Structures are given as structure tokens and as C-alpha cells.
Amino acid sequence: MTLRLIATGGTFDKHYDEIRGELTFADCHLPEVIRRTRMTMPVNLETLPLLDSLDMQDADRQRILASCRAAAEPAIVIIHGTDTMRETAQVLGAAALNKTIVLTGAMVPYEIAGSDALFNFGFAAGVAQTLPAGVYVAMNGQVFAWDRVRKNRAAGVFETVSGS
Amino acid sequence: MTLRLIATGGTFDKHYDEIRGELTFADCHLPEVIRRTRMTMPVNLETLPLLDSLDMQDADRQRILASCRAAAEPAIVIIHGTDTMRETAQVLGAAALNKTIVLTGAMVPYEIAGSDALFNFGFAAGVAQTLPAGVYVAMNGQVFAWDRVRKNRAAGVFETVSGS
Amino acid sequence: MTLRLIATGGTFDKHYDEIRGELTFADCHLPEVIRRTRMTMPVNLETLPLLDSLDMQDADRQRILASCRAAAEPAIVIIHGTDTMRETAQVLGAAALNKTIVLTGAMVPYEIAGSDALFNFGFAAGVAQTLPAGVYVAMNGQVFAWDRVRKNRAAGVFETVSGS
Amino acid sequence: MTLRLIATGGTFDKHYDEIRGELTFADCHLPEVIRRTRMTMPVNLETLPLLDSLDMQDADRQRILASCRAAAEPAIVIIHGTDTMRETAQVLGAAALNKTIVLTGAMVPYEIAGSDALFNFGFAAGVAQTLPAGVYVAMNGQVFAWDRVRKNRAAGVFETVSGS
Numbered sequence: 228m229t230l231r232l233i234a235t236g237g238t239f240d241k242h243y244d245e246i247r248g249e250l251t252f253a254d255c256h257l258p259e260v261i262r263r264t265r266m267t268m269p270v271n272l273e274t275l276p277l278l279d280s281l282d283m284q285d286a287d288r289q290r291i292l293a294s295c296r297a298a299a300e301p302a303i304v305i306i307h308g309t310d311t312m313r314e315t316a317q318v319l320g321a322a323a324l325n326k327t328i329v330l331t332g333a334m335v336p337y338e339i340a341g342s343d344a345l346f347n348f349g350f351a352a353g354v355a356q357t358l359p360a361g362v363y364v365a366m367n368g369q370v371f372a373w374d375r376v377r378k379n380r381a382a383g384v385f386e387t388v389s390g391s
Numbered sequence: 392m393t394l395r396l397i398a399t400g401g402t403f404d405k406h407y408d409e410i411r412g413e414l415t416f417a418d419c420h421l422p423e424v425i426r427r428t429r430m431t432m433p434v435n436l437e438t439l440p441l442l443d444s445l446d447m448q449d450a451d452r453q454r455i456l457a458s459c460r461a462a463a464e465p466a467i468v469i470i471h472g473t474d475t476m477r478e479t480a481q482v483l484g485a486a487a488l489n490k491t492i493v494l495t496g497a498m499v500p501y502e503i504a505g506s507d508a509l510f511n512f513g514f515a516a517g518v519a520q521t522l523p524a525g526v527y528v529a530m531n532g533q534v535f536a537w538d539r540v541r542k543n544r545a546a547g548v549f550e551t552v553s554g555s
Numbered sequence: 556m557t558l559r560l561i562a563t564g565g566t567f568d569k570h571y572d573e574i575r576g577e578l579t580f581a582d583c584h585l586p587e588v589i590r591r592t593r594m595t596m597p598v599n600l601e602t603l604p605l606l607d608s609l610d611m612q613d614a615d616r617q618r619i620l621a622s623c624r625a626a627a628e629p630a631i632v633i634i635h636g637t638d639t640m641r642e643t644a645q646v647l648g649a650a651a652l653n654k655t656i657v658l659t660g661a662m663v664p665y666e667i668a669g670s671d672a673l674f675n676f677g678f679a680a681g682v683a684q685t686l687p688a689g690v691y692v693a694m695n696g697q698v699f700a701w702d703r704v705r706k707n708r709a710a711g712v713f714e715t716v717s718g719s
Numbered sequence: 720m721t722l723r724l725i726a727t728g729g730t731f732d733k734h735y736d737e738i739r740g741e742l743t744f745a746d747c748h749l750p751e752v753i754r755r756t757r758m759t760m761p762v763n764l765e766t767l768p769l770l771d772s773l774d775m776q777d778a779d780r781q782r783i784l785a786s787c788r789a790a791a792e793p794a795i796v797i798i799h800g801t802d803t804m805r806e807t808a809q810v811l812g813a814a815a816l817n818k819t820i821v822l823t824g825a826m827v828p829y830e831i832a833g834s835d836a837l838f839n840f841g842f843a844a845g846v847a848q849t850l851p852a853g854v855y856v857a858m859n860g861q862v863f864a865w866d867r868v869r870k871n872r873a874a875g876v877f878e879t880v881s882g883s
Binding site: 558588591592593594595596598662669670671673674675676677678679680681682684685686693695696697698711712713714 | 752755834835844846848857859860875
């Protein structure tokens with residue numbers, strides 16, 4: 228088995244730019260993260276443009292969908308901003324690709340003390356191998372179905388919503 | 392669903408004792424780790440005596456088995472040293488408890504730069520919720536059946552062995 | 556000897572607010588930093604309002620000056636934002652207090668990987684004990700006189716300017 | 720001014736060997752540490768054999784002395800194990816080299832959470848530029864004269880002893 232990992236940015240991958248004094252994107256952290264996990268399973272990393280998910284447009288979600296569609300691997304983990312993770316999950320879920328696609332991200336950037344990034348990535352990499360085909364959000368140590376999840380922005384956690 | 396987490400020590404939980412100048416055990420890191428993960432699923436943490444797994448005796452494995460047997464939760468993650476993780480998995484696997492039990496640990500202690508601990512814990516917490524009942528070792532981003540796994544000590548990775 | 560430490564905010568003390576998704580101020584990191592240094596010299600920590608130094612007004616600099624004037628200790632380290640460190644140094648320098656006052660800060664926040672905060676604090680704590688009375692900026696591993704320093708914002712480093 | 724930095728090992732530079740499961744020496748951390756400090760002053764790094772200072776022999780101390788003697792720089796920082804830092808300081812102090820030589824180290828390795836290494840290095844780099852010629856131990860946020868210092872091993876701190 229091989230895992231496809233698609234990096235799209237989000238808080239997980241934010242980097243502190245010391246000249247501008249703000250969090251932005253530079254090199255993707257995923258190559259370092261993958262080394263650090265000591266994964267022996269092959270991982271194919273695909274780096275899409277790194278975006279704050281609040282800045283994502285329809286075309287960006289279509290590009291993610293196209294990557295998922297083109298992927299040869301049956302298990303895909305997508306690193307994504309939390310603010311519109313649900314919207315991307317809905318685009319992917321509606322496409323019904325017959326692959327296991329797991330979106331995850333982080334509340335605190337990988338490079339900041341106390342980050343949840345590495346835990347979330349581990350969690351997503353695990354359930355991507357064990358869940359049936361479908362689209363899922365994996366955050367806060369839980370698996371959510373793509374059509375029954377929302378981010379509670381005031382609390383900073385994901386929660387289940389009743390399906391339609 | 393509630394997750395049971397059983398801490399037994401191992402490299403994951405080693406602490407640097409600055410007076411003695413060596414790695415040993417002090418307070419268990421799991422309470423901090425759990426907070427950091429931002430898990431919203433309830434987690435019941437049970438801390439057994441923290442041991443280097445090379446120092447584990449039969450009685451120690453029987454105590455872990457007793458904890459698994461007594462647990463009300465159907466999903467259990469055990470933090471364990473890597474050197475005899477296989478031996479404990481065999482004790483638990485032979486008991487056939489009808490629960491999902493996942494052993495994990497770390498090659499580098501949680502408190503040392505570049506540690507795989509948080510990734511491994513996330514991975515294990517994910518697959519513990521999604522795998523059928525059984526006993527598994529979750530290391531190196533892979534799930535191993537309890538009776539088909541060994542640690543390759545020279546390479547520092549877990550690998551599959553043919554079942555008997 | 557006792558060292559006075561005055562925290563005023565700046566990049567050194569920025570904290571990532573995971574709900575708002577931005578760097579801001581919360582609890583001052585200095586109590587933790589002081590424990591971590593294992594300093595055996597007594598340190599009196601005074602925490603002024605934590606500010607981005609670009610937001611500092613004249614009144615804020617006067618408050619820092621008042622703290623320096625009131626301090627019983629002959630050696631003072633001030634943690635300060637880098638963008639207007641020079642301006643505060645000039646206010647303090649012009650007051651000619653007959654104490655050794657050293658301003659320092661960080662280019663990368665203490666809680667972000669690769670931060671220079673702990674190095675800069677150590678450097679400042681050292682030279683505050685060894686320099687004659689006066690006002691200094693200690694950044695980039697160098698001591699600058701208060702009236703001969705500026706921040707090169709494009710390069711992100713402090714440099715000497717010819718005195719007037 | 721240029722600073723000479725001599726790495727000799729010690730706790731500061733210990734690395735966790737994940738195959739052997741113990742702290743040992745691998746590549747010296749100082750090149751990374753120097754980059755991280757954003758020092759603009761030139762630093763010449765000389766890496767001697769990295770040793771636990773309990774393993775240092777007379778020949779090792781003579782080699783450190785020879786490096787100090789040969790150094791063109793008037794200010795030298797030596798990274799050294801804490802257990803025999805005093806002994807090396809005495810060898811260097813007796814040689815009366817007319818340079819400012821500052822020994823420092825760490826109680827917790829650089830790569831372990833909560834390390835004092837970066838603070839100590841900053842402190843030493845500061846006082847090496849500001850103290851008169853002589854040999855000093857810089858630990859716990861204090862400067863000690865080479866002939867009036869000892870490590871209190873039970874408490875894990877350096878302290879002043881009366882001179883002879």
C-alpha cells in the first residue's frame with residue numbers, strides 16, 4: 228500500500244516570516260514531517276499551492292478534487308486549513324471517488340510549541356488506511372463524515388451536525 | 392465512544408534527569424500530550440508503573456492484560472517500549488479479549504527534538520477507533536497484526552514476519 | 556547582585572491565539588523562561604503591559620523609564636519589540652540613570668521553532684552584569700550603544716550607525 | 720571583533736541515538752545553534768573531539784589549552800561538560816593567556832525540551848565580549864572566577880568557593 232499526501236497549506240503549514248513579522252507560507256513542512264514520523268510505508272507527497280483556507284476559491288477546491296481523482300493510491304490524506312475544511316470535504320464527498328480521503332489540519336502551526344499538527348497527521352494517516360472508501364474529516368481525535376461536520380469557530384473544535 | 396489509554400513507560404515517556412545526567416522516568420507525559428491533541432473524545436488514562444520495556448517481567452505483562460480485561464472501553468491504546476512490544480502484544484493477543492487493542496511507542500522520547508511520539512500516538516488513537524477487535528502494533532505509520540510483527544533493532548523499525 | 560527584568564512584550568513574548576489564528580499576547584513567557592535558565596542569581600520580574608513595539612506611544616516609553624528609575628537594582632534587562640527598540644533606548648539613554656540597562660528582544664517568538672529569544676535573553680543577562688552604567692541594545696550577539704544603533708528592517712538585523 | 724567558539728562536547732551537545740536508545744555524540748549542534756542566534760559578529764567554530772567531561776583526560780585538557788593558545792581571537796567561548804568544567808578552567812587559568820576565556824555548558828542537552836543550552840551560550844557569548852582577560856565559568860546566569868567555582872552535583876548548580 229502507498230499513501231498519497233496532498234499539502235494545501237492551512238495553519239498546519241504556516242511559517243513565521245521574521246522580516247514581515249507574521250505567519251505566512253514558505254517551504255512546505257511535510258517533507259520534514261514525513262522523515263520525522265519514520266514511516267516505512269511509501270508516501271507520495273503532492274504539494275499544491277499553499278493557501279490559508281479562508282482564501283480558497285472554487286478553482287482551488289477543483290484542483291484538489293482533480294488531484295484526488297488522478298491519484299493512483301486508494302488512500303489519501305489532505306493537509307488543509309480548518310476554516311473551510313468542511314467546504315472542501317463537501318466538494319470531494321459529492322464526487323464519490325471510491326477512495327478513502329481524509330482531510331486534516333491543525334489548530335496551532337507545526338512549528339509552534341504545543342502544536343497538534345503531528346498528532347492530527349498521525350491520526351489521519353492511520354484512519355486513511357483503515358476506513359472504507361469515503362470522505363472524512365479527522366480532527367480532535369475523531370473521524371467525521373464529510374456531510375455531518377462543522378467547525379465550531381468560537382470553541383476551536385470540530386463537531387458533528389445532523390445530516391440532511 | 393471513549394478511548395482507554397494505558398501508559399506503561401518506554402522510550403515515549405522517558406525524561407532527562409539533569410542531576411543524574413541520564414534518561415529515566417518521572418511524571419508521565421500523557422496528560423500533557425492529551426491536552427495538546429485537543430481531543431474531544433473522552434479519554435480515560437490509566438498509568439501503570441513506567442518501565443523500560445527491556446525491564447518488563449511476566450508479571451508486568453499480566454498487569455497490562457488485567458487492565459485491558461477490566462477496561463469498560465472497547466478501544467484501548469497502550470504506550471509501551473518498543474524492544475518488547477511484540478512480547479506484550481503476544482500475551483494480549485493470546486487472550487482474545489474482543490476489544491481493539493493497539494500498542495504504540497516511540498523511537499525518540501516525546502521531549503526530545505524530532506520525536507515520533509506524537510505522530511505514533513495519533514496514528515494509534517485513529518486506528519484503535521477504526522480497526523475490528525484484535526491486538527495490533529502501530530509503528531512506522533503501519534498497522535501490524537500481533538502475531539506477525541517484530542522489531543528490527545539494527546534498523547530501528549518494525550516489520551512484518553510470516554505467521555506460523 | 557540582583558537583576559531586574561522588565562517585560563514589555565514584543566515578538567519575544569508573542570503567543571499564537573488558536574481561535575483568532577494570529578499572534579497576539581497572552582501570559583508573559585518570562586516566568587517560564589527564568590525557570591528554564593536555572594539562574595541562581597535573584598531576578599525581580601516586572602511585567603508592564605505587553606505591546607507590539609509598533610503600538611508603543613510616548614506614555615508607554617515614559618512608563619518604562621519610570622520603572623527603570625524606580626528600580627533598586629543596578630542592572631536591568633528589558634524585553635522589548637525590535638521595531639522601536641531604538642526609540643525606547645533613546646528615551647532611556649537621554650535620562651542618564653547611572654544604571655546598566657540592556658534592551659533585547661527576538662526576531663522569532665520564544666514559542667516558535669528556531670527562536671533566538673533564549674539566546675538573546677542570555678546574552679543580555681550576561682552583559683547587564685558586566686557592562687558599565689549606560690543604556691545598550693543587545694541583539695545579534697552584539698552590544699550596541701543606545702545612540703548608535705538602528706534596526707535594518709529589510710535584513711532583520713541591528714547595525715551600528717555613526718553617532719551625531 | 721571575532722569570537723572563537725570551541726566545542727568539546729558535554730551535555731550541551733549530547734544527541735539521542737535511537738538505535739542504541741541512549742544519549743551520545745553525533746554531529747556537533749553548534750553550527751545550527753550559531754545560525755539560530757542570528758549573530759552578525761563573525762564566529763570561528765573549532766570542534767574538538769566531543770566528550771562527556773567525565774571521560775576527559777589530561778591530554779584532552781592540554782588540547783583545549785593548545786587551541787586557546789593558538790587562537791587569534793581575544794575572546795573565546797568553550798562549550799564543555801559541567802562535571803569537570805572546573806578542572807579544565809583551572810588548567811586554562813593557570814596558563815594565564817591574556818585572553819578572555821569563558822567556559823559554559825548545559826544541564827539539559829540542547830535538543831531536549833526545557834534545555835538551558837541556548838541561554839547559557841548567549842550568556843557566555845555576551846560576557847566573553849565584555850569581561851577583562853581571564854578565565855571564567857558562566858553557568859546559572861552568573862560569572863564565576865576559574866579558581867573560585869565548583870559544581871554542586873546534588874543540586875545541579877554552580878557555586879562560589881572561597882579562594883585559596
